[in-house]
Amino acid sequence: MTFTTGAALLDAIVLAVVSKEKDGSYGYKITQDVKMVLDVSESTLYPVLRRLQKDECLSTYDVQCDGRNRRYYKVTERGNAQLNLYKSEWKDYSSKISSLLLGKE
Numbered sequence: 001m002t003f004t005t006g007a008a009l010l011d012a013i014v015l016a017v018v019s020k021e022k023d024g025s026y027g028y029k030i031t032q033d034v035k036m037v038l039d040v041s042e043s044t045l046y047p048v049l050r051r052l053q054k055d056e057c058l059s060t061y062d063v064q065c066d067g068r069n070r071r072y073y074k075v076t077e078r079g080n081a082q083l084n085l086y087k088s089e090w091k092d093y094s095s096k097i098s099s100l101l102l103g104k105e
Helices: 007-019 027-035 042-054 077-102
Strands: 058-065 068-075
Touching: 007 027, 007 042, 007 068, 007 077, 027 042, 027 068, 042 058, 042 068, 068 077
Parallel strands: none
Antiparallel strands: 058 068
């Protein structure tokens, strides 16, 4: 992809992916879901998950899976509020860019 993805857009995408699962999602699945729309590595996404957790947008819990702990991430109330803000800002931003690049209103 020609366009770079900034931290805010990565945060928005990760919050959107995690919010789709009622009980949250685990790191590898989040990475695979994000990779469906962006070419991004796990080494890029795990710091995003940690930052969102530190900012109290995500909470975590562990589940035993095949003898190992699998860390799940779940969107918090604060994370939902942030995601709603990102959605609103994205709608406005993408509309303006589309208007300029594609001549759409």
